Amino acid sequence: MGLRFRTTLGRWIVPSLADLLLAALVLRPYLFPGGLEELLSDASVGMHIRTGDLIRSTGSLPHTDPFSFALPGKEWFAWEWLTELGLSFVHSYFGLAAIALLAVAMMAGTSALVLRSSLRRGESALLGLMLAMAGFQASMNHALARPHLITWLLLAVSIAIVERERRAAWRGFWLLIPLAALWANLHGGFAIQPVYLAVVCTGMGIEALWNRSNWRGVWRMVACGLLVGAATLVNPYGIRLHQHLIEFVSSPWAIQMIEEYHPPSPTLGEQYYWFLALGTMAAMAAASALWRRRVSDALVCMFFLISASKSARHIPLFVIAATPILASELRCLWDAVRSRTGKRGTAEHIHKLDLGMQPQFSRHSVWLAACFVLVLLFRTPLGLPSNFPTKRFPVDLVAANREILRSGRVFSTDAWGDFLIYTGYPGQHVFIDGLQDFFGPALAEDYLEMLSAGPRTEALFQQWKFDTALVPARQPLAQWLKGRSNWRVVAETPLAILAVKEK
Incomplete structure (x- = not known):
């Protein structure tokens, strides 16, 4: 034995x-x-982390989208709720x-x-x-x-x-x-x-x-x-x-x-x-x-x-x-x-x-x-990531302008929407994020039209009442915003521009 x-x-x-x-x-x-x-x-994992944070703080699952202002009241599925709880706990400690x-x-x-x-x-x-x-x-x-x-x-x-x-x-x-x-x-x-x-x-x-x-x-x-x-x-x-x-x-x-x-x-x-x-x-x-x-x-x-x-x-x-x-x-x-x-x-x-x-x-x-386990315990000297990669996300720009983004009706990409939800929680709302199943084809078409600065962009911006935009610098919409007299560029990097609408 x-x-x-x-x-x-x-x-x-x-x-x-x-x-x-x-x-x-x-x-x-x-x-x-x-x-x-x-x-x-x-950055969709950031949105999942914040969903888990929300479930922990409220003690219940959200039934309408807590992060987007695009479709208020529409049924929303936290279909990975148990994973999101786990991610929230791990993230809160490590x-x-x-x-x-x-x-x-x-x-x-x-x-x-x-x-x-x-x-x-x-x-x-x-x-x-x-x-x-x-x-x-x-x-x-x-x-x-x-x-x-x-x-x-x-x-x-x-x-x-x-x-x-x-x-x-x-x-x-x-x-x-x-x-x-x-x-x-x-x-x-x-x-x-x-x-x-x-x-x-x-x-x-x-x-x-x-x-x-x-x-x-x-x-x-x-x-x-x-x-x-x-x-x-x-x-x-x-x-x-x-x-x-x-x-x-x-x-x-x-x-x-x-x-x-x-x-x-x-x-x-x-x-x-x-x-x-x-x-x-x-x-x-x-x-x-x-x-x-x-x-x-x-x-x-x-x-x-x-x-x-x-x-x-x-x-x-x-x-x-x-x-x-x-x-x-x-x-x-x-x-x-x-x-x-x-x-x-x-x-x-x-x-x-x-x-x-x-x-x-x-x-x-x-x-x-x-x-x-050892790598996790000694993560600081090993230089493990503490944020999303700066070559893909406007980390510094968002950190320096967090209050502008939190208080506005923000247009951004779906990927950066997830990043904004993560960095601006609680209080940050976005137009669209990585949960494409929620938004449907009509809103997706509007989103792509605006991102490519199509002919309906002006009307759609007025319809959705955007007053803030965080978009990749190489997207056509970035040049469109720079060319509008009623929009002002607040910050710009080789990766992104942040613009606000003049009141």
């Missing part, structure tokens, strides 16, 4: 090779000066540095789960590591300190649970149900869990018909999927939250307005080519799985690949779902290569090296978590 306890304790305390490589993989982009600031490139580190920790946890699932499916540490690295690179454009990282992590957890169930019936499989209820209060991406289960159920049903096998596993998956769907109703808004999400994601204007909902393109940079490579491999893996009558694997690969091909935002979800299947199919290909080259071939030597590495990849220790 004592020896077993010491062995288990040692497994948790002694760093593993998987820990070291995950640290190198996930932490590498953030070890350089300003690296962690890149996680704060989207500031934005902790939010950035928490984001890195969630990405590390997701990568660890994907690596473990790939190792179990492919039984190859080398394949698992290479695929995890490629997947992380393909997802880098979405590596931001935002609540969507929770969906990454919980999808990886759900897939690991389903994979365990498919190997043999497991009581822990039913943990997916309370996980769904929790997820529905953390992030709007909760819908991917029942959808994933539906895809798996469909594939398992076809496999059972094709192979004339036992249906017991299929019925367990169906029952769990139905209960998971019901569990997502356990949220403050019930079915209305689902209706709201469906209306938003099916709106053509939302897809047009939000860049990350556009299909992947070379404008993503290096990440696009990583996705292209993984997508090609996933299509081939789906064909291979179908040939081997693994219909469920083929459907999962193709569903998530098509989803990511339509929206760049779904690339990380594709990576999380498809990587273990890729590992399995590549392992079959590698075994075929080994059988042809013989026991003395290079492939066999690599296989033996791989087998020696697997024990170190089959466990994780508390080492990574301890590193995050």
Whole structure:
């Protein structure tokens, strides 16, 4: 008993090779000066923090928008209220540095789960590591300190649970149900869990018909999927939250307005080519799985690949779902290569090296978590971010003119609206912020018209009674404001201008 306890304790305390490589993989982009600031490139997390502050101070969820003056009285969904509470607590004690580190920790946890699932499916540490690295690179454009990282992590957890169930019936499989209820209060991406289960159920049903096998596993998956769907109703808004999400994601204007909902393109940079490579491999893996009558694997690969091909935002979800299947199919290909080259071939030597590495990849220790805690406690000498990056947000300009912004009817961009909410809370109100689902197509068209200084700009400024404007210096609206005799530029930097209307 004592020896077993010491062995288990040692497994948790002694760093593993998987820990070291995950640290190198996930932490590498953030070890350089300003690296962690890149996680704060989207200020919507600031708006989520202030929503959590509001919930804590009032003891209730807001039902109308507390930050925008554009649509007073319209129903507003705090659909990530539990995450917002958590962010508020973390921020109140440790500031934005902790939010950035928490984001890195969630990405590390997701990568660890994907690596473990790939190792179990492919039984190859080398394949698992290479695929995890490629997947992380393909997802880098979405590596931001935002609540969507929770969906990454919980999808990886759900897939690991389903994979365990498919190997043999497991009581822990039913943990997916309370996980769904929790997820529905953390992030709007909760819908991917029942959808994933539906895809798996469909594939398992076809496999059972094709192979004339036992249906017991299929019925367990169906029952769990139905209960998971019901569990997502356990949220403050019930079915209305689902209706709201469906209306938003099916709106053509939302897809047009939000860049990350556009299909992947070379404008993503290096990440696009990583996705292209993984997508090609996933299509081939789906064909291979179908040939081997693994219909469920083929459907999962193709569903998530098509989803990511339509929206760049779904690339990380594709990576999380498809990587273990890729590992399995590549392992079959590698075994075929080994059988042809013989026991003395290079492939066999690599296989033996791989087998020696697997024990170190089959466990994780508390080492990574301890590193995050130590960095958080000693954050000051390490120069962790205390504000949003100055190259993206007018930090100094806003700090110097906070009272002007708080007291005015401000026009600004949606991204800077989130930043103003964060810096001006309480009391700051904006025209539009990052919650595009709330504002609708009509107001979005007005917003884009004004930002581009279109022909209706003058009439719209009068209609909305703006008396303050904080806009990027390169936007056409900045030049429009400078050319109006009834507007005065109060402050200007290479990044932004602040103008007020003359009374």
